[in-house]
Amino acid sequence: xxxxxxxxxxxxxxxxxxxxxxxxxxxxxxxxxxxxxxxxxxxxxxxxxxxxxxxxxxxxxxxxxxxxxxxxxxxxxxxxxxxxxxxxxxxxxxxxxxxxxxxxxxxxxxxxxxxxxxxxxxxxxxxxxxxxxxxxxxxxxxxxxxxxxxxxxxxxxxxxxxxxxxxxxxxxxxxxxxxxxxxxxxxxxxxxxxxx
Numbered sequence: 001x002x003x004x005x006x007x008x009x010x011x012x013x014x015x016x017x018x019x020x021x022x023x024x025x026x027x028x029x030x031x032x033x034x035x036x037x038x039x040x041x042x043x044x045x046x047x048x049x050x051x052x053x054x055x056x057x058x059x060x061x062x063x064x065x066x067x068x069x070x071x072x073x074x075x076x077x078x079x080x081x082x083x084x085x086x087x088x089x090x091x092x093x094x095x096x097x098x099x100x101x102x103x104x105x106x107x108x109x110x111x112x113x114x115x116x117x118x119x120x121x122x123x124x125x126x127x128x129x130x131x132x133x134x135x136x137x138x139x140x141x142x143x144x145x146x147x148x149x150x151x152x153x154x155x156x157x158x159x160x161x162x163x164x165x166x167x168x169x170x171x172x173x174x175x176x177x178x179x180x181x182x183x184x185x186x187x188x189x190x191x192x193x194x195x196x
Contacts, residue, residue: 046188065145070118079160104132123169151195
């Protein structure tokens with residue numbers, strides 16, 4: 001009898017905790033920020049596209065180390081309210097020793113919705129965007145140039161931030177990730193493939 005009573009009390013306690021948790025989550029600060037959701041309640045995500053290739057397709061040669069080594073044109077959907085800037089990191093997780101960074105770009109203005117083909121390899125662009133160093137040790141975009149073999153995947157990851165980053169041009173991907181920690185409102189990506 002004592003065991004049954006204890007079990008009932010335990011179940012009641014669990015119900016009480018659940019009800020209190022639900023009540024607390026009605027408080028605005030406990031909920032996911034509205035900026036992270038679309039009106040229907042679904043998670044919001046930036047849609048990143050390119051006129052050069054579609055998701056999962058082969059990246060054309062002119063955007064690789066075997067061609068003109070130009071950055072591909074990119075476009076994205078509207079970000080959530082409160083976006084102050086964008087950051088972009090392009091990386092290859094299939095590189096032999098570790099994930100290889102091909103492009104670091106940050107403090108892209110919040111009003112921007114695209115990057116043109118062939119972004120120049122300058123520290124600061126005309127719109128105030130800053131470029132970091134890629135893993136080739138260079139500033140700006142360094143196109144795919146994998147070893148011969150299976151295709152590598154190249155992820156162009158775009159982040160909408162609620163701040164601008166207090167970093168100098170030439171910052172690394174790790175420095176950018178560290179600086180934007182806690183400031184990402186939403187993100188999106190486009191993946192292309194390339195092989196030799």
